Amino acid sequence: MSTKQGLPAPATSGRDVRGIIAQRDLVVDLIRTACVVLVVVVHITMVGVAVGPEGVAVTSPLQEASWYVGATWVGQVMPLFFVVGGFASITGWRSTVARGGGARDFLATRLVRLYRPAVPLFVFLALGLGVATLLGTPGDLLAEIAFGIGSPLWFLAAYGITQCCVPVMVRLHERAPWWTLAVLLGLAVAVDGLRFATGVAExxxxxxxxxxxxxxxxxxxxxxxxxxxxxxxxxxxVAVAGYVALVPLTSVGLWAPDLLQDLNPPMLPLALLAIAQACLVQLVHAPLTRLMRTRAAQGAVFVLGRDGMTIYLWHLPLYIALTGIALLVGVPFPDPGSGTWWATRPIALVVVLAAALGVARALRWFDRPLARLAPGADRPAWPVLVVAALCTIGPAFVVMQFHLSLAAALLGVVAIPVGVWLLGRTVPAVGVQRI
Structure with a gap:
């Protein structure tokens, strides 16, 4: 989900920026940025902190709202995230091939871009959970907080898996796009059917x-x-048909009408939602294109989109940390779900985004891409790449499946840097002798 691909680097000259803007479909960047901001909005409205005689309690005002389930049909944007990711992936793949690269170069570049920014996050989580454990934080409260903080990390695992499949999936797309879509949809139905038949969620x-x-x-x-x-x-x-199909599908008791519940593990309704969202995006593409010709829109997308991955990774830890600081200094907290509480959500959004942008600036070193290959060099051999992929994807997968814990955070602290280091190694290309 890295948002950096299509946006100019800070050091790019004004003339270069205008050239890049003229050549790109900036609607892609706008949608990616809007999805990140919407995820932040969902999370800061889903986590409420109440202070009472019995201490601090965490509630979920959003899920308690009467309109919540219907809102998930609009607010569930993760299928659109992967649609936009597909656009960026095939564009990146074709760019890699055009400059003479191959699958190993593409995978190493994409995985480093995705996982190197996660290294300081896992360090932060390990330190935070370790200190909280040493200070004697109640286990139930710590587990609940850790569960919330770690919930967005599933994306690192899921997106990493799809990135590893891009070279093969592009080939299938170019040979038989409709058969590929049909088979994937059939497999999704089969997996859900097996899950319901066995009762095994895994x-x-x-x-x-x-x-x-x-x-x-x-x-x-x-x-x-x-x-x-x-x-x-x-x-x-097609868009209307996609949403209409969701009505009976989520009414039979197998798939939840709350589309956020169908997220982990992902289920068939999200595939139908992806179709509807892709069509809707094209329907509004023209006005969004006009919007992205304005300096205000370009500036907002540049500022937020450039650091979209950092915002996504850090927004919940920062929200929890800022909430904790506010509790320590005695800031009054309105009752979660009250009118006053909802009125403070825009303020919370601005504060969290500003804090995340500050973190992004401080951690810019971790967000640098891999250097281009020198002539006669190639990325590590496939066995090394497989090990590196397991090292980078593995910790996020563990968090997705078993929730965040001190052990899972420490796994990320060790495994992800090893994976990134392996991905950055180079070897002589086939037929090239080392001098």
């Missing part, structure tokens, strides 16, 4: 592939201009 982990790869393939179609060539009426019909 079976759903198999859908980390089909559901998110299905959304990614839609992004491939978007990059190829397929959605742009469709009529507005056709796109509207």
């Amino acid at each position: 079976v759903g982990l198999l859908n980390l592939g089909p559901v998110w790869l299905f959304a990614q393939q839609l992004g491939f179609l978007w990059a190829d201009g397929w959605f742009a060539r469709r009529s507005r009426v056709g796109l509207a019909v």
